[in-house]
Amino acid sequence: RPSFSITNEFILKFNQTKNSTEHKKLLEVARKNILKCKRKLGLKTLGCGRHVYLPAAWTEVMYLAQCKGEIQDEALNMLYASLDHACFDYDHLPALFFVAESVLHRLCCDASLKTYLYSVEIKLTKIGYLVFLRLFIFFLHGYLENFKQHLLRLQPYLLALYFCNESYQKYPNIFSNVQFILKTSEVICKREMPSESIFGPVKIYENTDSYTVGYQVSHLLWHCVSAWSCVQNNSPQLNNVLKHLLFHKTELLTNCWLDSGLALLILGEAAKLNMACLKVLMDIVRDFLSTVMSVQNQNKSCKVDDFSWAWNIVYLYTTILAEICLFAATSDLRKTAFVGFCKCKSSQKNILLMEKSEKQPELCETSILGLLEYFSSTISDNCDQVIWTGYYGLVYNLVKMWELQRDEEQDGFTNITWQTLQKIKDNEKDARIQNATHIAQAELNDPTDPFSRYSTKVLSNVQEEVFAKYIAWRIASALSKLFFYSTDVRIPSLKKSSIKRDQMKHLTTKSEPMKKRVLRFTVR
Incomplete structure (x- = not known):
């Protein structure tokens, strides 16, 4: 040695x-x-x-x-x-x-x-x-x-x-x-x-036509991979694929949520490049969240579906939104993920200032500001796990977003993030939500107050491991080759000492234009 x-x-x-x-x-x-x-x-x-x-x-x-x-x-x-x-x-x-x-x-x-x-x-x-x-x-x-x-x-x-x-x-x-x-x-x-x-x-899913080796994937996952492929190839079939995707949006309510999580991850990757995909992503999650909360609010004596796993999907979605706000290809995509599509009201001014009520407010937008208003208005000590987990995820990711996007080119976006965090600090006394800010700050290795204007910047080597930037793109690429590259999926034998290059082509091939599109992280 x-x-x-x-x-x-x-x-x-x-x-x-x-x-x-x-x-x-x-x-x-x-x-x-x-x-x-x-x-x-x-x-x-x-x-x-x-x-x-x-x-x-x-x-x-x-x-x-x-x-x-x-x-x-x-x-x-x-x-x-x-x-x-x-x-x-x-x-x-x-x-x-x-x-x-x-x-x-x-x-x-x-x-x-x-x-x-x-x-x-x-x-x-x-x-x-x-x-x-x-x-x-x-x-x-x-x-x-x-x-x-x-x-x-x-x-x-x-x-x-x-x-x-x-x-x-x-x-x-x-x-x-x-x-x-x-x-x-x-x-x-x-x-x-x-x-x-x-x-x-x-x-395992039933009544599905999409097969992999020994496992049946959901229609929702299949169409999300298809939508990502259309975005990458500038295909005119994107609108038709998104229509079919919306048709299968109820599969997000399936108890086996693994495929649903992958589907949102891949659709979120497409949403970093395409506004139509972002709108479909937000609409699907809005319908999912509305259904889950309406079921949870029903009388316990009624026989309703168990959505105890739904918080996993909601928390994953908050992380996807944060990644879109940071890494989307255009400023419009980043702004929409943060503010939403509705421009008829200034939700930025009213966010987190409404009185809390036992009555669940109407969920209009599943943007970051829309979800903050939705979750903060009904959070309590005995609220549903979906509510406080979703709120926790938003605050946790907002702290990391504010630390990472302090750039002269993104002053406006940085300011609105800081203002939102400041309002959370002034209005939210829930210990669980306060805990989210402390953990996010500890993860960034910066002990200073996350709501201070004069907090020091995060070290550059820490930024690389705060968010996963590429894994969704890698997964979408691998699954698109699996679903659409060939109907005959060849499985290499472990006995062979080395795998032929052409045999692993659908897993290892990288497209240079695709990589360039993913790496557009700044406003320019």
Whole structure:
């Protein structure tokens, strides 16, 4: 081994040494490994290049993340950024399972023993979300059938995570990631190991014509991928696809919400480039939220559907809105996601100033300001989980948005965000919502008051891991190739030492014009 390789002995010595001179030497060795991993990860080239080898880099970074302090934070930030923008490649699967097992081990055997929440815990759940999101896409392609032993190794940790996930209920930003990990594992393990799975029966969609290998996807997901493909190719069929998508909007109410979450993620990616897609996205969520709240408000003696999972969809939608406000291609798209389509009233002035009432107000817009008005007017100690979770998600993402968009080119957008946050501070006394601001600020590593005009800017290396910028684009691209590239999906054999380039073309091919469109982050 080279003198700067990471070993178990090095990790123990790094974490336990009390000699300052020796610690400086060990820190220098760890920093050399950080630089080496950055090159292998290809952080500046979206994971592309001859020098990039992601499986080895992910493994090494996961080892480095066991060194406490700044090395741990930087390693986790690097891993999150890489998992966000890396392409889908069959050769990544063993390393992905290693990262998944390592994250679950640390969450169940380390984090769950703490009596308080700490920042590394937030990063681990975000990384776990991206890992299991990638595993689910590989599952849809039928690539996990030869990885049953890897899935079997995860099950003890998944069972432990299931029993300790209640401790995260006060923190929807973490709880949603944990719920996604468990739901994804439930579907994957039940399909791949029906006799060995620790999970109960899984409800799968019926009466659908869209098939992948061993799994039936919803019409809603299929049409969202189709809409994204139309936007990327400037297809004139986009309007027809969106009409069919609206026809299947009720599938968002299906109890198996995994496909629904993916559908919104992909449609949100299309909404960053197209106003019609943004309108359909907001209309679908408005109808979904109105239906859920009307059902929840019915008499408990009536037999109604259980929408206890609906908060997952609402929280995911608040994150998608924040990403559109930051990364959409045009200022009109960003403004619409924040303010909404209705220009007949100045909702900016009245937001959060109305008196709270037991009567649910009418939901007109599912923009950020529209949802703030809707949720803030009825939040209480005993309100439905959808209400306070949606409100929490909006405030949590607003704090991060305000920190990241402080740019001279976006002064107007920055001001309205700050004004909205200031009104929340002045009017909202709910401890759960106040907690959202503290957690968002801790995640940004900035202890100053998030509502102060003179708060210092977030460090540039922190910005890279606040939001997932590329994963939705990667997923949409992979699923579009799966659904539309060929009717005969070829599954590579694990016995082959290497996968032919043409065999993996539908997963690894990258389009240069597509990448340029996604990277338009500024007002210009």
